[in-house]
Amino acid sequence: MRLSFHGADRDVTGSCHLLEVAGKRVLIDCGMLQGSRELDAENAAPFGFDPKAVDVMLLTHAHLDHCGRLPLLYRQGFRGEVIATAATRELARLVIADAAHLQDEEMRRRARLNERHGGNRPAPTPLYTLVDATDSIGLFKRAAEYGQPIAVAPGITATYYDAGHILGSASILVEADDGGTRKSVLFSGDIGNSGRPLLPPPSTPAQADYVLIESTYGDRAHRPIDQSIAELLQTIAATFARGGNVVIPTFALERAQEILYILHRAVAANQLPPSMKVFLDSPMAISAVDVFEHYLKNLQPPIVAMIKSGEDPFGLPGLRRTRDRADSMAINTVTGGAVIMAGSGMCTGGRIRHHLRHNLSRPEASVVFVGYAGAGTPARAIINGAKSIPLFGEDVPVRASVHTLNGFSAHADQPELVAWHAGIHGKRRTFIVHGEVPAMNALAPLLRDTTVEIPQLHSAYDL
Ligand SMILES: [Zn+2]
Known part of the structure; x- marks a missing residue:
């Protein structure tokens, strides 16, 4: 062998x-x-x-x-x-x-x-x-x-x-x-x-x-997930209070669905306002939600029970799933009060780069990293405290507050x-x-x- x-x-x-x-x-x-x-x-x-x-x-x-x-x-x-x-x-x-x-x-x-x-x-x-x-x-x-x-x-x-x-x-x-x-x-x-x-x-x-x-x-060692969930909810509340958006670079598989589920639970528990806008700006993450709902037997029992009872664990009153490019671009006009999730998770490509371009230089905004950031990627640079990031041919200064929540790993x-x-x-x-x-x-x-x-x-x- x-x-x-x-x-x-x-x-x-x-x-x-x-x-x-x-x-x-x-x-x-x-x-x-x-x-x-x-x-x-x-x-x-x-x-x-x-x-x-x-x-x-x-x-x-x-x-x-x-x-x-x-x-x-x-x-x-x-x-x-x-x-x-x-x-x-x-x-x-x-x-x-x-x-x-x-x-x-x-x-x-x-x-x-x-x-x-x-x-x-x-x-x-x-x-x-x-x-x-x-x-x-x-x-x-x-x-x-x-x-x-x-x-x-x-x-x-x-x-x-x-x-x-x-x-x-x-x-x-x-x-x-x-x-x-x-x-x-x-x-x-x-x-x-x-x-x-x-x-x-x-x-x-x-x-x-x-x-x-x-x-x-x-x-x-990771921090416990409950600590990361608490930090995410606090960050969202604090960012909304100062009029900014929360941008979350997310991997389309698992992480996007997990964050949606955490937000769903937080809204149900009155920890976040039900009116809050959430954009899932990733065609792949949107399609993956359907796959999750199809393979119930692979999920934890509380999620299965929720789906069987007709409750959508990945749904939120203010959720917009933006598949089309035009809908994605329309998010650029939202300057505050929204959670924006898009790929790629390490910011090497994809729609997240547009959202960073519009939010990274705004001190009222937050960027929350919830996954692995490889060496040499823009995500790693932001996490390591880079003063600016090159995006679409310009250097965009990093003025938003940056959070790394590794409990979601x-x-x-x-x-x-x-x-x-x-x-x-x-x-x-x-x-x-x-x-x-x-x-x-x-x-x-x-x-x-x-x-x-x-x-x-x-x-x-x-x-
Ligand atoms: Zn993997």
């Missing part, structure tokens, strides 16, 4: 691992590298294996940094099956189509720029097209159910465990017959942060020979990662992936009863 690492190695995005066993090549995730623009070239770099030779892909969850290079894999010849939970399949459809659209827009923009500069640069090529995206989505066939082994190939099974990270997310246990010996490898995917309102806490198998563990927050923190790992017995070797190097180094000495490795990109291990 051979395990090789082709993404999210000493890095926090681009998850991609290849397991070769029982004569088959099984790929676990095929994610996009995210962050600053310079990563464009890295996404187009060779995978480090032959896509045509991959037999099957197992997808842990629908975040772009886990599924975003699937259309590229398809473009380069992969025609095997993709196995994921049904909810992941639905959400991955949205995420992959959105990524293809964004690339299409970006290529058009670059082509226009090129033309304006005399047209003597080579025409830009996208990583993949809308057609590649649609065709690759056609590779999703069977859906995995949590806790039920699914046959991947003769001698290989995969069992998906609810990772509690986003709807449909899984840690995947691959068990294979390796020349007469049964061996197992657990791929953590992204591990959820316990105690969040929508999803159950992460679950794991009791035993695995080899473990890959994510380490996004391997070096820190969809990722386990250091104590939770250690507890997750401790719950798995028999592990001979543990590979730390999906994190920045300081986080990996902080986590490594805390992982007990195992040999710890921090693999390099494209390294391989015979197990």
Whole structure:
């Protein structure tokens, strides 16, 4: 059995691992590298294996940094099956189509720029097209159910465990017959942060020979979510009192729905005015709400009960879901008293950049970060106290008050990662992936009863 690492190695995005066993090549995730623009070239770099030779892909969850290079894999010849939970399949459809659209827009923009500069640069090529995206989505066939082994190939099974990270997310246990010996490898995917309102806490198998563990927050502990909820509500009230808007850069999956649910509960409890305007300015987040309502069985019991009784846990009297660009632009005229949620979460693109342009320089406004902000992104710069941020060719000064509420994180923190790992017995070797190097180094000495490795990109291990 051979395990090789082709993404999210000493890095926090681009998850991609290849397991070769029982004569088959099984790929676990095929994610996009995210962050600053310079990563464009890295996404187009060779995978480090032959896509045509991959037999099957197992997808842990629908975040772009886990599924975003699937259309590229398809473009380069992969025609095997993709196995994921049904909810992941639905959400991955949205995420992959959105990524293809964004690339299409970006290529058009670059082509226009090129033309304006005399047209003597080579025409830009996208990583993949809308057609590649649609065709690759056609590779999703069977859906995995949590806790039920699914046959991947003769001698290989995969069992998906609810990772509690986003709807449909899984840690995947691959068990294979390796020349007469049964061996197992657990791929953590992204591990959820316990105690969040929508999803159950992460679950794991009791035993695995080899473990890959994510380490996004391997070096820190989150504040309790209740504290972050209280801070969010206080920030909204204080910002409205001084006549400003609250701008929340949100990831379209999970975080947007979670914030809506928290606002719904706060309005129901008279902690916020029912008349308050809330804009969900993200077509993907709007579509994802529908997927959530369709996969009730994956949510926490109070949400299920609410939906069954006809109450919309993601609804608010003053909620506007703005799909169209014109409706989105109309938000620019609202100068106060609104909560505006838009993507992208790290402010690298999308509608949030327009809302920052209109609110960031206003001292009465607030910007609230509720998720991970990668190095080199505008979100990280604002959090780190940048005096101004370049947006649409101008430097926009940061005068709004800035809040970082990490209790909403969809990722386990250091104590939770250690507890997750401790719950798995028999592990001979543990590979730390999906994190920045300081986080990996902080986590490594805390992982007990195992040999710890921090693999390099494209390294391989015979197990
Ligand atoms: Zn994720």
